[in-house]
Amino acid sequence: MDLVLKTVLLSVFVGDAITVSVRFPSGQSLTVIDPSTLENPSSFEDPKDTGSHLYQATGKQTKLSLNIRVADFKSSSSEYFRADPTFIRCVQKTLTYLQNNDKAAYIISGFMTSEDAGAGTKVQALYGRSGCGVQLGYKEGVTADVREIAHAALLLCPTIFEAVQRDVGVVLMADRVHLHMTGGTDTEPYFQMDGYTAWHQDEFLEHIKEYINEGIVPVGNLDCSSIPDVETRYPTGAVSPESVVGAVDYPITRQDEEFKKLVQYQGYNDISFLDTEHLADWCGTETVTCVDCTEGPQGNSVEKRCADRVMSARMYNVIRRLQKLAVNEIHDSLVINDAWDEPYEGKLNGDWGEGSLHTEGRAVTLQRYNDNNEHDLKELARLAVCAGVDYVEHKGDYLLLAVKKMKGAVATTISFPNVVLLSVDVPTPLMAEYKLPSEFDDEADNYPLFDSDSKGDTMLGNNAFISQFVSRETNNRYFRLRPIIVRCYSLLVYQDNKYLTEGAITIKVLRGFLTNQEQRNLFDPLFDKRYNIHLLGEAMQIAYGEGTPDGFDVHRLAQNAIDKCGPIFEQVAEKVAVGIYKDSVYVGVSVDGEFSIWLDNQASLPPGVDMATYKEQMETRYDHAIAGRVVDPDSMAEACSLADPPQMQSVDYEHKHPELLRRRKRQAPDPNECVPRTDTKACIDTAQHRTNEVNRIQRIIERKHLPKKDIETALSKCFGICGTCLQGSIYEDKVExxxxxxxxxxxxLKNEAPDVTNFYSRDNMETRRYACEGGGHCIEKSPLFAVIADTVDKLYRPDPTKSVKEALYDSIENPLPAMRLLNSLYAIHAAGVVKFWVKDESDITSMKDVLKVNMLYNTKVSKVQIYVTSSVSKKAVYQVVQGFSKDWATSGCPSKGREFITPFEVLDVPVGKIFRNCKRFRTKGSKREEKDPLITVQW
Incomplete structure (x- = not known):
């Protein structure tokens, strides 16, 4: 909370005793000391009944706040001292403000024992003894009037003390300022001068009002230029304030604990409070105590609070901003007629019955001080919207403002995919139903409650509404919900509907949030894994709706939950838990931080699968899902029509052009594309060379096998055809x-055995040794490679009289797809762990096609290992492959390849594989002969 620091009491059993600790603004907890256990308890009495506790100093550097040490605050004559966390927060803020304005101050004295105070009866001594008073002065070298210290304290502390129903006390002295927080014996602010002569007492009081008013004004300015006029109501189309902000739940009386959560407006002269017309109707009766607020606040104690200055914290924030806007924009001030009051029947002609928002402090009626015609109020209504009000309505000569429920003094909002929800407090009488388990006491802020009243139709995310996730008991309007549950649900609905061409699959939320009583009625707290998770808003029980086609069963739903929800849970450092029941699936946050899956009973298993196997399959699936390896295209029909997986060697194989190529043929030609030609000079000059190569390969084939006519035709049209361009009918014929x-x-290919296949980039022959030597298998060791390699790399002399050579199958003059196709064929024959050897990201990018075969199409490959010879390029290589992997996962077709993208890892070259660029020689006869400079060196 911004305006008040909660005093946190921590109780710990030590033997038969209970040790109580209090947490201070520094974050340090101090153990409370019982004064009666000391030899001189009277020395440590709390004469002002402030409720402060007694502590023992444990070290000179122990801090109460950022800059206030215990040694700065306590009496030097005793190791025991009283202190209050809320008061310490006020003192720290005052010192920080002065420091930031070059007026550094320090604590002259804080807590004092009764012996330190002597017989003194001044408030300075009494509050010093209570641990809720300090005397502040300037540090050496600072020249300033001490009233600047009072100014800082009155800017900051009144609102801090108001939140705990206390008041501020300031005594202006000759060379210092006494500051205190009132206790139970003082029920109104205290302002006096004791030795300060620059002001008279009345002048001092006027300045105090100015300082407090100044502290209420928000910092910064709002830009309201884009806010439209409010004709009748805001938001447009609202039928009542309750339809926007929610109806009254528990009307608040002055005796309720909720009354302490309301805020009293502390200002004196900036807003007029003029509800004198109705005071006589209730004041002085047996049940009603009224306080006249027209001259200013009378005190912050429950009894002294002025009803028409009291409102919810959210409304208070709106009024502060609106008052500043009114002064700056329309040069007027506000008049508040009604804010909170006890819920007395019949007040204001029925507007203040027990169902009125005024009874929760969430409504005010107000006017402008000077002008209240229709035009003037319309402008005020527009500024109220700019100030953050949730509802505005014109009521003739005044405005009705209303706000939503809100927890604390500063709005805590939680963003869902389609809406932002406001954290709220639950009325104390209902808290038992919503209370978190004791082990979550320190984490309550991580599990906010929301108000569902009048918001059931609010869309949280695609296909997800508040009404689906709240308690089914209509009286339970509050709920908890993690945004990841909504995201998970929306993804599940989308997943089951994205491939449908007609109709729709519905997924029902059978159970979302549950109160304590509801979960006790449903679950065994000792044995049911769902216990408390619904209470935390971290789970849902879901099922397919009626009329769902065959195949949409609990196993499909659970599998989708793993595939789609597992990754988004991982994004927020959570693990998904999935429970399979007869007709429904539980999806929630795992309580032990690990992926969890269970089945309600053996009957929930798929046919022919035992429990251990099924769980192992789902755990493997989860690993693939969170790594983004599940192949799940946005359009299954599109992905499968475009898939072009390589096939194993077979005499029955027949090449078919992929759908993508057929589509390209139907498109109009691009004038910027290469135009295929067969009549180039290079094609004419190399005709005999190509024929020679075809004949050479045919002789090789004939030695092992008498080729059929089909093979002869394929050979001739693969190596014998000449034509330019990497697309078009000529190149397509070559591919076929x-x-x-x-x-x-x-x-x-001879690489069918597991864990033997190695790839390297032909653009970087340095990596060839890693791939092909040391017992591994690379494409060069394939018999098929030996048949065509010489031809693929064949050089010829365009001019026989000259020594200049050119490639027979030049990438521009006569591109040949044989080696690319051979690499894909080699990849589809691989199995087990497949290794790639590269220098950097350029190498791996050039190998994208064979990488795709191994990771998207080849179901026999278990892992891809990528060894990078340049360590500085490992991250870049990983990013490239990860990008490919994500693209293939969303564009691949699982029925024509893998259901999961193959896992990969990027590694340094093993030590035994590193080659040093050195030379060694051998002697042959009388000469030294240089050997290959690349040799294996064991480091």
């Missing part, structure tokens, strides 16, 4: 016939 040839010839 090269692919057929590679699948039909009787030369294998």
């Amino acid at each position: 016939h090269c692919n057929n040839l590679l699948h039909w010839v009787p030369f294998g």
